[in-house]
Amino acid sequence: MDVFLLQLLNGLDKGGAYALIALGLTLIFGTLGVVNFAHGALFMLGAFCAVSFNKLITLQKIIIDPTKTTAWGTPLEVRTPYAEAMFGDFGQWLVNYSVPVSIVLAIPVMLIIGFVMERGLIKHFYNRPHADQILVTFGLAIVLQEVIKTLFGANPIPQSAPDAVRGAADIGAMLGFQAGAIVYPWWRMVYLLFSAAIIAGVFAFLQFTTFGMVVRAGMADRETVGLLGINIERRFTIVFAIAAVVAGLAGVMYTPILPPDYHIGMEFLVLSFVVVVVGGMGSLPGAVAAGFLLGILQSFASMNEVKDVLPGIDQIIIYLVAVVILLVRPRGLMGRRGVMEN
Amino acid sequence: MSATPTPTRDLLMFVVFAAAVLTMPMWLAPIGAGYPDLLQKFAIYGLFATGFNLLFGLTGYLSFGHAAFLGVGSYTAVWTFKLLGMNPIPAAIMAIAASGIFAVAIGFVSLRRSGIYFSILTLAFAQMSYNLAYSVLTPITNGETGLRVLRSDPRLFDAAGQGDGPLVSTLFGIEMSGYPGFYFCAVLLIIGFFIAQRIFRSPFGTMLRAVKSNQNRMNYTGLNPRPYTLAAFVISGMYAGLAGALLCITDPLAGAERMQWTASGEVVLMTILGGMGTLLGPILGAGLIKYFENIFSAFNEQTLHRIFGFLPDFLETPVVAITSLFVGEGWQLTLGVLFMLIVIFLPGGIMEGFSRIGRMFRRSSGAKGSHQTAPAE
Amino acid sequence: MEILKVQGVNKAFGGLRALNDVNLSVEEGTVHAIIGPNGAGKSTLLNCFVGRLIPDTGSVMFGNTSLIGLKAHEINQAGVSRVFQTPEIFGDLTLLENIMIPTMARRDGEFALKAWGRVDQDAEIRDRSMHMLEDVGLASKKDMIAGSLSRGDKRRLELAMCLVQDPKLLLLDEPTAGMSRADTNNTIDLLKRIGERGITKIVIEHDMHVVFSLANKISVLAQGTVIAEGTPQEIKGDPRVQEAYLGGAHL
Numbered sequence: 001m002d003v004f005l006l007q008l009l010n011g012l013d014k015g016g017a018y019a020l021i022a023l024g025l026t027l028i029f030g031t032l033g034v035v036n037f038a039h040g041a042l043f044m045l046g047a048f049c050a051v052s053f054n055k056l057i058t059l060q061k062i063i064i065d066p067t068k069t070t071a072w073g074t075p076l077e078v079r080t081p082y083a084e085a086m087f088g089d090f091g092q093w094l095v096n097y098s099v100p101v102s103i104v105l106a107i108p109v110m111l112i113i114g115f116v117m118e119r120g121l122i123k124h125f126y127n128r129p130h131a132d133q134i135l136v137t138f139g140l141a142i143v144l145q146e147v148i149k150t151l152f153g154a155n156p157i158p159q160s161a162p163d164a165v166r167g168a169a170d171i172g173a174m175l176g177f178q179a180g181a182i183v184y185p186w187w188r189m190v191y192l193l194f195s196a197a198i199i200a201g202v203f204a205f206l207q208f209t210t211f212g213m214v215v216r217a218g219m220a221d222r223e224t225v226g227l228l229g230i231n232i233e234r235r236f237t238i239v240f241a242i243a244a245v246v247a248g249l250a251g252v253m254y255t256p257i258l259p260p261d262y263h264i265g266m267e268f269l270v271l272s273f274v275v276v277v278v279g280g281m282g283s284l285p286g287a288v289a290a291g292f293l294l295g296i297l298q299s300f301a302s303m304n305e306v307k308d309v310l311p312g313i314d315q316i317i318i319y320l321v322a323v324v325i326l327l328v329r330p331r332g333l334m335g336r337r338g339v340m341e342n
Numbered sequence: 343m344s345a346t347p348t349p350t351r352d353l354l355m356f357v358v359f360a361a362a363v364l365t366m367p368m369w370l371a372p373i374g375a376g377y378p379d380l381l382q383k384f385a386i387y388g389l390f391a392t393g394f395n396l397l398f399g400l401t402g403y404l405s406f407g408h409a410a411f412l413g414v415g416s417y418t419a420v421w422t423f424k425l426l427g428m429n430p431i432p433a434a435i436m437a438i439a440a441s442g443i444f445a446v447a448i449g450f451v452s453l454r455r456s457g458i459y460f461s462i463l464t465l466a467f468a469q470m471s472y473n474l475a476y477s478v479l480t481p482i483t484n485g486e487t488g489l490r491v492l493r494s495d496p497r498l499f500d501a502a503g504q505g506d507g508p509l510v511s512t513l514f515g516i517e518m519s520g521y522p523g524f525y526f527c528a529v530l531l532i533i534g535f536f537i538a539q540r541i542f543r544s545p546f547g548t549m550l551r552a553v554k555s556n557q558n559r560m561n562y563t564g565l566n567p568r569p570y571t572l573a574a575f576v577i578s579g580m581y582a583g584l585a586g587a588l589l590c591i592t593d594p595l596a597g598a599e600r601m602q603w604t605a606s607g608e609v610v611l612m613t614i615l616g617g618m619g620t621l622l623g624p625i626l627g628a629g630l631i632k633y634f635e636n637i638f639s640a641f642n643e644q645t646l647h648r649i650f651g652f653l654p655d656f657l658e659t660p661v662v663a664i665t666s667l668f669v670g671e672g673w674q675l676t677l678g679v680l681f682m683l684i685v686i687f688l689p690g691g692i693m694e695g696f697s698r699i700g701r702m703f704r705r706s707s708g709a710k711g712s713h714q715t716a717p718a719e
Numbered sequence: 720m721e722i723l724k725v726q727g728v729n730k731a732f733g734g735l736r737a738l739n740d741v742n743l744s745v746e747e748g749t750v751h752a753i754i755g756p757n758g759a760g761k762s763t764l765l766n767c768f769v770g771r772l773i774p775d776t777g778s779v780m781f782g783n784t785s786l787i788g789l790k791a792h793e794i795n796q797a798g799v800s801r802v803f804q805t806p807e808i809f810g811d812l813t814l815l816e817n818i819m820i821p822t823m824a825r826r827d828g829e830f831a832l833k834a835w836g837r838v839d840q841d842a843e844i845r846d847r848s849m850h851m852l853e854d855v856g857l858a859s860k861k862d863m864i865a866g867s868l869s870r871g872d873k874r875r876l877e878l879a880m881c882l883v884q885d886p887k888l889l890l891l892d893e894p895t896a897g898m899s900r901a902d903t904n905n906t907i908d909l910l911k912r913i914g915e916r917g918i919t920k921i922v923i924e925h926d927m928h929v930v931f932s933l934a935n936k937i938s939v940l941a942q943g944t945v946i947a948e949g950t951p952q953e954i955k956g957d958p959r960v961q962e963a964y965l966g967g968a969h970l
């Protein structure tokens with residue numbers, strides 16, 4: 001039971017990341033009809049918002065203190081981040097909380113990126129074949145990836161979670177299991193809650209606002225909504241920007257879990273596409289459900305007990321599920337008829 | 343494309359192509375590409391792209407997992423070296439057979455769906471193969487280190503032969519490195535091109551283009567599209583397998599990264615860059631990309647300063663700074679930009695560009711019905 | 720002798736009964752028209768003949784073969800060809816290729832791996848195809864891309880693609896829909912000429928002018944049921960038909 005619970009929790013946070021990316025992919029696909037292979041790059045850009053923010057506030061002022069020497073006999077260099085020198089305790093706090101605080105930076109940045117991407121590129125591909133959309137966004141993903149590589153180098157850049165949530169929680173002990181049976185890092189818990197909140201936010205937005213209603217109508221029947229004289233194109237831009245923000249935030253918050261490098265996005269993209277297909281192309285609840293489901297399945301498949309029976313299953317479980325689903329239920333778990341079937 | 347070229351024109355095209363490939367060491371030398379390693383890569387990836395094009399260009403099925411066949415070809419070839427000996431011919435034959443069988447299995451499942459679903463299924467299979475090659479299949483693939491031929495391998499037919507020196511495959515006593523290695527690959531490219539040309543002009547090729555054009559009509563015409571697409575998939579998988587084997591003849595090493603999906607993306611890029619559905623385009627695309635990779639990535643700031651030395655200093659520095667982003671380590675950036683530009687402005691690739699230029703010169707002859715797809719009525 | 724026999728066919732979509740115990744018998748060598756108001760189930764019925772839909776109950780016998788459960792291409796290979804309401808052609812191939820494909824399909828079956836010989840060197844296929852193009856008056860456009868044809872020409876091409884297969888039964892789904900009067904008359908002439916070859920045809924049509932100039936026999940479908948059947952003369956005079964189909968107006 002405790003093992004089961006642990007794996008469930010382990011699967012949930014990764015599932016959260018899949019769900020967030022898949023949600024954006026589905027939104028874009030459902031409304032704009034575009035297959036966005038650059039969506040993983042948006043996740044990656046989000047992660048690098050966190051990295052840049054951290055770099056920015058930890059820019060250091062170096063003072064040489066002639067009165068003291070190091071163990072090697074050279075004058076001691078005292079390094080203080082500017083943020084700390086300028087803002088004192090607040091600066092220290094800022095450094096400590098740089099990952100969650102960088103959300104404030106990431107939101108406008110991702111909005112702008114999303115806006116520029118849609119207006120500058122995607123909109124010209126609404127009526128092109130899906131193969132062209134895949135190819136051009138794939139090209140864009142390479143470009144974004146390479147730009148980040150040039151700016152930040154090829155190595156992963158670890159980010160740390162705030163001190164307060166740095167350790168791990170012994171959830172097992174809290175729930176009355178043996179101490180140490182279920183140890184779950186606090187930050188992953190934060191991530192799980194965060195992704196749940198974002199997903200809830202997106203759904204609420206779509207459910208309760210007029211804008212959201214139009215978007216949902218657009219997903220159900222694009223032509224009719226267009227015929228009603230609703231300016232669907234402007235809304236497309238906004239939807240795309242929202243999806244970019246969602247992917248970006250998913251990336252920001254994931255940095256303490258996995259140090260980001262320039263190709264982190266591609267890895268997530270491939271899996272998220274599989275998630276979208278499993279969930280059912282064009283179905284938002286399907287994307288979310290499949291995201292969590294596959295995250296959990298992956299986590300269970302990586303248990304030693306399972307791997308002993310089926311070696312390597314943890315590596316391929318997601319793809320295997322996708323293959324089976326596509327063959328048994330071609331429209332995915334919650335897919336509708338007639339989406340991308342011609 | 344309106345009427346198909348006559349047999350004579352096709353023969354001419356083939357002869358010119360073969361001659362061009364065999365003389366590459368001469369005419370590519372002035373642009374710095376005249377050395378055997380790079381030329382060999384041109385030939386191998388040309389073959390890979392030609393095969394990919396038989397599927398994507400003719401039937402329109404976009405596979406994002408073709409690198410898996412490249413990998414299978416490489417592993418098979420190295421195993422053949424290990425078990426039978428260093429002759430490249432059995433290695434190539436075994437690689438074609440193995441990747442063909444692999445393609446039957448993957449194609450049988452993937453081709454039950456079309457469009458983006460097909461792309462994602464093939465991607466899923468390729469990632470699966472890649473992950474397995476790294477983990478469970480380590481006894482066969484030697485995991486991260488990569489599979490290589492060891493001196494202790496049985497090598498049934500030539501174990502006694504080689505004493506020391508690096509292990510390269512040998513064909514009847516000729517070591518497959520340097521120019522012999524290139525010519526071996528070049529001959530196979532020419533054979534591969536010839537077969538592709540036959541397929542393009544054959545009834546089978548026409549049927550494949552019918553699949554791309556209108557599967558519904560095909561069904562109501564009494565034709566079963568699935569065996570046609572499967573045959574195309576398997577043939578193109580075999581081309582990829584052969585290319586994978588050739589990658590191992592000079593350097594008998596097979597690694598899992600060859601199966602990664604970025605490698606699949608690369609062959610897609612080669613094909614569309616050159617022009618999907620054309621015979622020469624994919625080979626041209628493959629050559630260009632490998633050229634960029636090898637030549638541009640060797641550029642550094644010094645070379646750039648030399649190139650832009652004619653500019654006044656205040657211009658030279660920023661120009662060098664900007665261009666240096668795109669060369670050396672940054673050549674992939676160039677590739678990505680190029681990819682986007684081609685898809686946006688020239689979806690037909692370079693071959694389409696050529697024919698546009700050609701048409702500009704032949705305006706007067708009243709070109710009829712160029713590229714029009716079936717209108718959605 | 721009857722070539723197609725439909726017995727007790729039912730088909731429902733959810734709660735909607737699209738076909739309700741349909742019986743139909745088509746004599747060899749005749750032109751059999753199926754008419755009826757919009758939503759009467761004409762297209763549904765046709766789709767049951769070609770493998771696009773499978774009836775819930777009932778039988779569709781083509782000669783001695785049951786068509787139920789067969790795939791579209793198997794039905795075609797059995798000798799049934801179909802012309803669509805909006806022409807289904809190979810839009811990015813040339814006209815000649817468009818005709819050669821069905822010609823090869825008839826000779827070589829549903830799949831043949833002929834990857835070596837040149838398609839344009841196959842004299843038998845080429846001659847047959849060219850002959851057919853001449854028959855429908857499209858020979859001069861043989862190297863054009865089919866997608867760039869006018870709508871009327873596309874329809875003629877599609878018809879030629881069916882005829883070149885020498886079908887035993889030809890299904891025509893509104894062959895003159897959306898055509899001008901002149902084009903319609905041309906099509907009627909063309910269809911009459913085909914009539915001389917003795918191919919059995921089932922025509923679904925709205926245009927009464929077309930129906931009465933072509934058909935030997937007419938079945939009237941209303942709300943998924945055959946309400947009348949007979950020669951054009953009988954149908955013209957049948958009050959039930961006028962009631963259901965024409966709302967009482969006289970022809």
